[in-house]
Amino acid sequence: MTHTLEELLAGWITHQRWFAGKGRAITDLAVEAVTPLPLRGPAESFHSDVAGSCGTTHRGRPRTHEQVEVRHIVITVRQDTRTDRYQLLVGFRPVLPQRLLHAAIGEAADGHAYDAVHDADVTGLLLSSMAAEADIGGLRFRRMPGSEIDTSLRSLVLGAEQSNTSLVFGDAYICKLFRKIVPGVNPELEVVSALAERGSPNIARPYGWIEADVAGQNTTLAFTQEFLRTASDGWALALTSVRDLYGSLSSTAASEAGGDFAAESNRLGMATAHLHKELAAAFPTSTVEAPEVKRMVEGFRRRLEDAISEVPQLAAHAAVAHEAFDRLADTGRPITVQRVHGDYHLGQVMRTPSEWVVLDFEGEPGQPLQDRRALDSPLRDVAGMLRSFEYASRHLLADHPDVARLQPRASEWAQRNRAAFIAGYSAGGGRIHGDDAVLLRALELSKAAYEVVYEARNRPAWLPIPLAAFADPIG
Numbered sequence: 056m057t058h059t060l061e062e063l064l065a066g067w068i069t070h071q072r073w074f075a076g077k078g079r080a081i082t083d084l085a086v087e088a089v090t091p092l093p094l095r096g097p098a099e100s101f102h103s104d105v106a107g108s109c110g111t112t113h114r115g116r117p118r119t120h121e122q123v124e125v126r127h128i129v130i131t132v133r134q135d136t137r138t139d140r141y142q143l144l145v146g147f148r149p150v151l152p153q154r155l156l157h158a159a160i161g162e163a164a165d166g167h168a169y170d171a172v173h174d175a176d177v178t179g180l181l182l183s184s185m186a187a188e189a190d191i192g193g194l195r196f197r198r199m200p201g202s203e204i205d206t207s208l209r210s211l212v213l214g215a216e217q218s219n220t221s222l223v224f225g226d227a228y229i230c231k232l233f234r235k236i237v238p239g240v241n242p243e244l245e246v247v248s249a250l251a252e253r254g255s256p257n258i259a260r261p262y263g264w265i266e267a268d269v270a271g272q273n274t275t276l277a278f279t280q281e282f283l284r285t286a287s288d289g290w291a292l293a294l295t296s297v298r299d300l301y302g303s304l305s306s307t308a309a310s311e312a313g314g315d316f317a318a319e320s321n322r323l324g325m326a327t328a329h330l331h332k333e334l335a336a337a338f339p340t341s342t343v344e345a346p347e348v349k350r351m352v353e354g355f356r357r358r359l360e361d362a363i364s365e366v367p368q369l370a371a372h373a374a375v376a377h378e379a380f381d382r383l384a385d386t387g388r389p390i391t392v393q394r395v396h397g398d399y400h401l402g403q404v405m406r407t408p409s410e411w412v413v414l415d416f417e418g419e420p421g422q423p424l425q426d427r428r429a430l431d432s433p434l435r436d437v438a439g440m441l442r443s444f445e446y447a448s449r450h451l452l453a454d455h456p457d458v459a460r461l462q463p464r465a466s467e468w469a470q471r472n473r474a475a476f477i478a479g480y481s482a483g484g485g486r487i488h489g490d491d492a493v494l495l496r497a498l499e500l501s502k503a504a505y506e507v508v509y510e511a512r513n514r515p516a517w518l519p520i521p522l523a524a525f526a527d528p529i530g
């Protein structure tokens with residue numbers, strides 16, 4: 056029996072890592088817009104493998120592109136009072152080849168529907184349409200001025216657990232499809248383009264994007280950047296260091312263990328300071344006076360209360376956070392604000408042979424766009440990275456048989472790398488003073504409250520990591 060596409064999608068979407076509404080029942084799923092994507096591409100610009108034969112999955116029997124259809128689909132998902140939009144690339148085939156079974160959505164009236172981001176026979180249309188600056192239905196594909204795009208490359212979906220879906224083309228480009236669509240220009244496109252224009256070495260070069268009008272606003276749907284093929288991400292590098300430390304039974308000090316990360320943390324601090332300087336030069340800056348700081352603190356409190364209503368375990372720790380927020384409200388000091396990264400952590404930075412490069416300027420997924428674009432203290436990013444050192448040091452401890460012995464080492468590793476990062480940030484010209492400890496502490500606890508909700512929704516086994524932030528006497 057076939058189901059409507061809406062029914063199929065409602066069953067399928069809840070299992071997708073990028074679906075933000077996990078744990079709540081879907082009350083309605085509606086298709087808002089459908090744009091058929093031409094597999095023969097605009098003006099024959101489409102890669103010939105696809106336009107000609109669409110691959111050869113049935114051995115000796117070339118498949119024609121007529122048997123494959125790809126539609127760009129925008130859906131709205133209602134859960135109680137909340138409605139979110141998502142974008143999908145849905146393929147339809149009479150039969151799903153083995154290599155696409157993992158991407159199956161289900162059998163619809165038009166054939167077997169599947170998540171076409173996994174179909175390298177068709178994803179080339181994204182690149183070729185960007186290269187050709189095509190307008191297809193309401194979708195506008197755009198190329199960064201001055202850049203050339205090689206449209207012959209085939210894609211693979213990046214395996215990382217993500218809030219979005221990224222396609223890596225050859226080893227040249229990474230195209231991120233923003234899954235949850237928030238009307239407006241995505242800060243990632245806005246910020247990376249501005250920093251690229253300034254020649255910043257700390258970003259991956261932008262190549263193109265896709266946009267459309269959503270709810271009457273020009274909205275970014277996807278963004279293509281240089282793929283940093285020789286780089287390693289900060290999270291993986293930090294964990295290697297932590298593993299070395301835990302494995303070196305004879306050594307007691309993080310500084311003596313093989314794979315010490317402190318020099319990299321220091322360089323990362325410097326790169327972060329440079330990035331903040333570039334952001335301050337490219338966008339407006341301002342000062343938040345003391346009365347407004349009090350309002351900002353009220354925002355922190357609301358976020359904490361919202362987190363408690365979703366994760367009641369957090370209530371037992373609320374006093375620690377309120378005390379830190381009280382101290383910030385009482386300082387009476389103004390705060391300098393500017394554009395910041397907004398969701399800064401070790402998974403957002405990559406070490407190339409020459410530099411730390413910063414990715415993912417989208418801000419915290421799930422927050423309204425105006426909040427993600429708002430000016431903020433650069434120390435919000437510093438706090439985010441400090442939290443990430445805590446995560447890296449603690450996450451290998453869960454279920455570890457030697458946890459009692461390793462716990463002090465974990466704390467020492469985190470302290471050492473926090474200090475190295477802050478020293479690098481100051482050496483790089485980042486403004487950080489003794490008095491900033493109060494702001495940093497409040498920002499760290501506010502971030503930890505966000506993380507508690509994030510982990511409860513996505514990785515409940517990791518919940519103890521952000522909860523521990525409310526017990527530690529840091530700051």
Ligand SMILES: Nc1ncnc2c1ncn2[C@@H]1O[C@H](COP(=O)(O)OP(=O)(O)O)[C@@H](O)[C@H]1O
Nearest residue numbers: 215217218219229259281282283288402414415
């Ligand atoms: N330009 C790039 N070059 C190489 N790898 C990248 C690049 N951009 C992202 N990645 C990889 O993809 C992961 C997730 O990317 P990110 O932009 O943070 O996506 P999301 O918003 O879905 O979390 C990164 O941790 C990194 O491993």
Ligand SMILES: O=P(O)(O)O[C@H]1O[C@H](CO)[C@@H](O[C@H]2O[C@H](CO)[C@@H](O)[C@H](O)[C@H]2O)[C@H](O)[C@H]1O
Nearest residue numbers: 217218398400401402419420442443446506509
């Ligand atoms: O990278 P995203 O924009 O998807 O960010 C979200 O997911 C992150 C996890 O992938 C999450 O980060 C948290 O876990 C990290 C380890 O996996 C840790 O380094 C971070 O410090 C911690 O906040 C991030 O909060 C969330 O927005």
